[in-house]
Amino acid sequence: xxxxxxxxxxxxxxxxxxxxxxxxxxxxxSVLAWLLxxxxxxxxxxxxxxxxxxxxxxxxxxxxxxxxxxxxxxxFFWYFGVPPLLPRAVQxxxxxxxxxxxxxxxxxxxxxxxxxxxxxxxxxxxIPRTQFExxxxxxxxxxxxxxxxxxPIALRLIVPPLTNESLNLLKNSSVALTISVAELTFQTRQIxxxxxxxxxxxxxxxxxxxxxxxxxxxxxxxxxxRFAIPGLIARVGAG
Amino acid sequence: MxxxxxxxxxLLLAVAAALIVPAGAQDGSLDKIKRTGVMTIGTRxxxxxxxxxxxxxxxxxxxIDLVEQLVKPALEKELGKAIKVEKKESTPPTxxxxxxxxxxxxxxxxxxxxxxxxxxxxxxxxFFYTGAQFLVKKGSPIKSINDIGxxxxxxxxxxxxxxxxxxxxxxxxxxxxxxxxxxxxALAQGQVDAYTNDGIQxxxxxAKAPKPDDWEVVGDFFSEExxxxxxxxxxxxxxxxxxxxxxxxxxxxxYFEIYEKWFGAKGEVPYPMTPQVxxxxxxxxxx
Numbered sequence: 073x074x075x076x077x078x079x080x081x082x083x084x085x086x087x088x089x090x091x092x093x094x095x096x097x098x099x100x101x102s103v104l105a106w107l108l109x110x111x112x113x114x115x116x117x118x119x120x121x122x123x124x125x126x127x128x129x130x131x132x133x134x135x136x137x138x139x140x141x142x143x144x145x146x147x148f149f150w151y152f153g154v155p156p157l158l159p160r161a162v163q164x165x166x167x168x169x170x171x172x173x174x175x176x177x178x179x180x181x182x183x184x185x186x187x188x189x190x191x192x193x194x195x196x197x198x199i200p201r202t203q204f205e206x207x208x209x210x211x212x213x214x215x216x217x218x219x220x221x222x223x224p225i226a227l228r229l230i231v232p233p234l235t236n237e238s239l240n241l242l243k244n245s246s247v248a249l250t251i252s253v254a255e256l257t258f259q260t261r262q263i264x265x266x267x268x269x270x271x272x273x274x275x276x277x278x279x280x281x282x283x284x285x286x287x288x289x290x291x292x293x294x295x296x297x298r299f300a301i302p303g304l305i306a307r308v309g310a311g
Numbered sequence: 312m313x314x315x316x317x318x319x320x321x322l323l324l325a326v327a328a329a330l331i332v333p334a335g336a337q338d339g340s341l342d343k344i345k346r347t348g349v350m351t352i353g354t355r356x357x358x359x360x361x362x363x364x365x366x367x368x369x370x371x372x373x374x375i376d377l378v379e380q381l382v383k384p385a386l387e388k389e390l391g392k393a394i395k396v397e398k399k400e401s402t403p404p405t406x407x408x409x410x411x412x413x414x415x416x417x418x419x420x421x422x423x424x425x426x427x428x429x430x431x432x433x434x435x436x437x438f439f440y441t442g443a444q445f446l447v448k449k450g451s452p453i454k455s456i457n458d459i460g461x462x463x464x465x466x467x468x469x470x471x472x473x474x475x476x477x478x479x480x481x482x483x484x485x486x487x488x489x490x491x492x493x494x495x496x497a498l499a500q501g502q503v504d505a506y507t508n509d510g511i512q513x514x515x516x517x518a519k520a521p522k523p524d525d526w527e528v529v530g531d532f533f534s535e536e537x538x539x540x541x542x543x544x545x546x547x548x549x550x551x552x553x554x555x556x557x558x559x560x561x562x563x564x565x566y567f568e569i570y571e572k573w574f575g576a577k578g579e580v581p582y583p584m585t586p587q588v589x590x591x592x593x594x595x596x597x598x
Contacts, residue, residue, distance in 0.1 A: 076544065148493075151502070152496055152497070152500060155500065155502070156500060160501075167463060167501065168463070168484070172502075249468070250488070250493065251493075252465075252468075252486040252487050252488050252497075254487075258487070261468060262468075262469075264404060264407065264469065265403070265469045265470070265471075265473070265474060266427065266474065268430060268431035268432070269431065270407045270431075271408070271411065
């Protein structure tokens with residue numbers, strides 16, 4: 073009574089179209105959430121290192137509040153919790169225009185942003201304090217010092233942990249299926265529904281995630297090599 | 312170099328899969344149940360009255376009673392020893408993998424017997440018969456499947472209903488949720504205009520809602536949903552015993568007592584059995 077494999081279910085019928093749609097949705101969702109996460113991460117990561125306490129407090133609150141609650145809860149929060157606060161007409165408009173997708177982008181972006189914030193803060197703290205003081209001595213304002221000196225160096229230091237967070241984001245995007253976003257995992261389940269071939273569908277999904285993640289990792293390692301600061305990072309076994 | 316490592320990784324995965332899948336294939340479920348004294352069933356936690364967690368935090372329901380009171384005695388008789396039924400949560404997307412991975416021996420919840428699924432699992436006799444309908448807020452313009460064009464319709468992921476809507480009404484905006492509570496939440500808040508599922512499940516949901524009178528189950532059955540218990544493909548010995556248990560229950564009337572307990576006038580979800588359904592059930596045992 074062993075399981076009968078039938079790999080053809082992956083390309084017969086509508087399966088291939090569904091998988092493709094799923095991959096595209098996963099990529100769209102991940103890219104948009106990543107952009108949001110990077111912006112929020114840089115902003116709050118930088119704010120955590122400034123000397124003005126209220127700004128630091130806001131950033132600490134953001135990080136601790138959003139990274140310490142499960143992503144699943146955030147998905148429900150943005151999809152079920154937020155819309156009732158809006159006027160009825162706005163709600164209806166949103167629900168007819170892909171509210172679940174945007175709720176997922178915000179949930180994933182805001183959650184990952186809180187995690188990236190710590191990575192960016194670590195990058196900033198790795199820069200000697202004197203660098204910042206020297207910038208001010210050159211006549212730059214605090215804002216200019218961050219924008220022109222501190223952040224560009226910090227961002228070049230943190231590529232490896234940023235890769236980690238980006239890969240996590242890509243994989244975490246599968247949680248969006250709980251609020252009915254038809255991403256890759258959703259579509260593999262769809263194939264399973266139609267064909268009752270669960271192992272084949274899951275294997276296809278697994279391999280696609282693997283390929284996507286390896287792609288991201290490859291691009292990020294190129295970026296890492298391209299932007300490494302000579303002399304600041306010892307390259308062990310480079311090449 | 313990258314390509315090479317990708318390839319070797321794929322190979323590794325393939326080997327791992329090949330090793331994992333046939334494990335336990337030779338060992339029939341019956342032998343395993345006899346050896347361990349435990350039958351593990353996969354069932355639901357939020358599908359009243361078939362299988363759900365009730366107010367006093369007990370995992371109960373019609374499907375669970377059928378296993379406990381009809382299948383279990385038949386199994387004990389066959390094996391000549393007392394066995395224990397253990398329950399595990401299973402949802403539409405997880406139930407077939409749970410079976411094929413040997414995590415559970417029997418799915419007893421709300422699984423519809425379909426020809427596609429029959430290629431992957433064995434089904435017992437049908438133990439319940441229903442069809443898809445819609446749950447809407449009272450006074451909704453949706454009265455049947457003909458009214459859902461352009462509307463937002465929630466369905467349960469991995470269910471047969473979603474599949475039918477996609478085929479019959481491609482212009483409806485389908486939103487699929489992994490479980491019933493999330494779908495109902497979406498309906499209650501207006502994310503969707505209607506929720507489709509098997510009629511009986513909608514009646515169950517309505518009965519359990521804080522204000523049952525706010526909700527209506529509408530439309531004729533737009534699908535046929537015979538519920539069966541599912542077993543691993545080729546697990547024919549177990550299937551024989553499960554069928555014998557159900558058959559016995561139908562013949563002795565025990566099945567109808569259990570039905571009355573859950574669906575009778577005083578049951579969890581009053582849902583009188585129609586003569587057609589009764590005839591359908593009895594026809595399976597040649598009556």
